[in-house]
Amino acid sequence: MKYLITGLGNIGPEYKNTRHNIGFEILDALAGASNIAFSDKRYGFVSEYKFKGRTFVLLKPTTYVNLSGRAVNYWLQKENIPVENLLVVVDDLALPFGSLRLKAKGNHGGHNGLRNISEVLGRSDYARLRFGIGHHFHPGFQVDFVLSEWTREEKEELPEKIDTCAEIIRSFGTIGVERTMNFFNKKK
Numbered sequence: 001m002k003y004l005i006t007g008l009g010n011i012g013p014e015y016k017n018t019r020h021n022i023g024f025e026i027l028d029a030l031a032g033a034s035n036i037a038f039s040d041k042r043y044g045f046v047s048e049y050k051f052k053g054r055t056f057v058l059l060k061p062t063t064y065v066n067l068s069g070r071a072v073n074y075w076l077q078k079e080n081i082p083v084e085n086l087l088v089v090v091d092d093l094a095l096p097f098g099s100l101r102l103k104a105k106g107n108h109g110g111h112n113g114l115r116n117i118s119e120v121l122g123r124s125d126y127a128r129l130r131f132g133i134g135h136h137f138h139p140g141f142q143v144d145f146v147l148s149e150w151t152r153e154e155k156e157e158l159p160e161k162i163d164t165c166a167e168i169i170r171s172f173g174t175i176g177v178e179r180t181m182n183f184f185n186k187k188k
Contacts, residue, residue: 003173004081005030005049006059006072007089008113019133020065020146023089025158026131026165027058033166042078043071054173057081065113069120076121086126087172089165090114091146095132097154098161102129102168102184104177127177129168131161 007023015021031038031047038045043063049056057079061071068088076086090111095101105125108114118124137145150158164184171180 002055002057002079002081003085004057004059004075004079005087005169008065008068009060010064011062017149018147019091022091022131024060026089026162027060029162030166030169031058043074051170052174056173067116068113069116072117073120083126088117088128090128090130091133092130093133093135095130097132097134098157099132100164102181129165
């Protein structure tokens with residue numbers, strides 16, 4: 001079975017280590033732990049990760065977060081992966097830092113990347129793993145906050161949270177979204 005795991009982020013050194021790029025960071029960690037590398041392909045950096053008989057196509061779109069739909073749609077079609085096997089890893093302002101929420105479907109919640117993916121696919125019934133980045137910003141400074149780097153304290157906690165995200169991704173592919181949600185969404 002094949003799965004498309006899409007980590008949202010923006011390309012370019014100015015976006016590295018920013019909150020908005022947590023999707024890229026999670027896929028980089030998963031690939032790095034498995035000694036696999038990304039290749040620059042159409043609409044994104046792509047790699048293949050094998051686990052327990054499953055193939056996970058890891059995608060970091062190069063279309064920037066707000067236009068991720070084109071990359072997701074292309075790779076779903078190219079790899080002949082059904083939408084049920086799509087997982088989008090995304091930052092979430094509504095969740096406290098480090099909180100993780102897997103959802104089988106839902107609305108975009110104000111996230112422009114999810115909004116674009118739903119518009120391009122014409123549906124929103126795909127799984128998403130939301131990584132809480134908190135909302136410690138003054139009104140009107142949301143963009144500055146999501147594009148800023150992690151604090152020193154957050155950086156210290158990131159490795160453990162990223163490892164948990166890798167577990168969620170593997171679980172999504174092996175036992176399914178519902179059972180994975182039941183297990184991981186209950187964890188503190």
